[in-house]
Amino acid sequence: xxxxxxxxxxxxxxxxxxxxxxxxxxxxxxxxxxxxxxxxxxxxxxxxxxxxxxxxxxxxxxxxxxxxxxxxxxxxxxxxxxxxxxxxxxxxxxxxxxxxxxxxxxxxxxxxxxxxxxxxxxxxxxxxxxxxxxxxxxxxxxxxxxxxxxxxxxxxxxxxxxxxxxxxxxxxxxxxxxxxxxxxxxxxxxxxxxxxxxxxxxxxxxxxxxxxxxxxxxxxxxxxxx
Ligand SMILES: *Cc1c(COP(=O)(O)O)cnc(C)c1O
Numbered sequence: 001x002x003x004x005x006x007x008x009x010x011x012x013x014x015x016x017x018x019x020x021x022x023x024x025x026x027x028x029x030x031x032x033x034x035x036x037x038x039x040x041x042x043x044x045x046x047x048x049x050x051x052x053x054x055x056x057x058x059x060x061x062x063x064x065x066x067x068x069x070x071x072x073x074x075x076x077x078x079x080x081x082x083x084x085x086x087x088x089x090x091x092x093x094x095x096x097x098x099x100x101x102x103x104x105x106x107x108x109x110x111x112x113x114x115x116x117x118x119x120x121x122x123x124x125x126x127x128x129x130x131x132x133x134x135x136x137x138x139x140x141x142x143x144x145x146x147x148x149x150x151x152x153x154x155x156x157x158x159x160x161x162x163x164x165x166x167x168x169x170x171x172x173x174x175x176x177x178x179x180x181x182x183x184x185x186x187x188x189x190x191x192x193x194x195x196x197x198x199x200x201x202x203x204x205x206x207x208x209x210x211x212x213x214x215x216x217x218x219x220x221x222x223x224x225x226x
Contacts, residue, residue, distance in 0.1 A: 008050065010053070017036070020208070023209070034213060036217065037217065039086065041061050041063065058084070068100060083103075087106060102127055105168040105197050107156070108132040108152075132170075133146060136175060166196055166214070198214075200215070
């Protein structure tokens with residue numbers, strides 16, 4: 001990515017799409033089974049619009065407030081956008097998140113499950129849900145501890161009537177990501193969950209080889225964040 005400053009976002013998007021198709025082929029995976037989420041956090045509408053114009057429709061944001069500031073207008077212009085929340089969600093913002101996002105990757109505690117269930121009932125909107133796993137069991141890090149994932153997923157289903165589609169993780173900084181991705185894949189398989197949200201700009205090839213269905217790329221598409 002040494003020439004990241006010279007390339008435009010649509011050019012980087014095309015390069016990523018080409019590489020992703022190659023990775024899919026190498027790993028005997030259908031390219032359509034791997035959703036490319038363009039993470040547009042910190043970038044304004046002027047940076048996002050060229051990527052929309054290039055035909056991309058799947059985007060990720062990590063803050064509800066920031067997304068609320070820029071996506072309603074972009075959605076009016078590009079109605080088939082699919083917006084993913086990939087960052088921490090406070091229970092008191094659950095209703096706003098349910099209104100804004102099509103997919104939420106950061107469900108990680110009972111209070112949030114309960115707030116999302118209520119917001120979904122009240123609004124009639126049903127964003128798809130991923131449970132975030134604290135895959136390295138790091139203190140202070142968001143996500144359900146590995147040992148509690150099965151119980152939490154079951155609780156989401158039975159107590160809150162939520163349908164959980166998959167698991168999401170952010171491996172510990174500095175660790176090789178591969179073993180963490182492999183563990184997330186094993187957990188998902190044991191719980192009969194079809195989707196795996198894992199892999200960022202630096203490690204998505206490993207994630208694809210270990211079964212990622214959703215990769216979240218910011219820098220690789222938009223360049224360095226300011
Ligand atoms: C910012 C972010 C990404 C994208 O990171 P890049 O390294 O820029 O690709 C992916 N996932 C989460 C949860 C993020 O916060």
